């Protein structure tokens with residue numbers, strides 16, 4: 001089903017890891033346009049990025065504040081940018097942040113945005129970054145197939 005012009009846009013907010021604060025969001029916006037990675041879930045509906053912010057650096061002080069502004073601006077779902085998953089190290093607070101935002105603001109939180117670039121997958125496999133705890137589940141929506149991961153290298 002194609003998104004209908006009359007259908008209301010689902011509003012998302014993207015929070016990025018501050019170590020990538022100079023990032024222009026190219027991969028995230030491309031993935032949203034193509035409905036790839038964690039944006040595959042919106043295949044059948046229009047989506048609007050209503051907010052974009054960084055966590056403000058470890059240990060993520062902006063997580064306490066920015067979701068409130070996002071909610072006021074109509075954000076329904078917060079996406080943690082894939083950089084929080086693929087950075088060195090992956091964000092150690094990611095699950096706490098998810099729980100905090102869901103409980104404090106009642107917003108849905110989705111792990112990831114664009115597909116994991118293949119070069120990061122290779123390194124993290126060697127490092128064993130994602131083979132413990134809930135990481136296998138966290139990376140699942142953004143793992144994509146090899147061809148797609150290569151396209152995001």
Ligand code: SF4
Pocket residue numbers: 016017018019055056057058059060084087089090091092093094
């Ligand atoms: S690792 Fe986590 S807390 Fe630290 S800058 Fe990145 S997203 Fe923020």
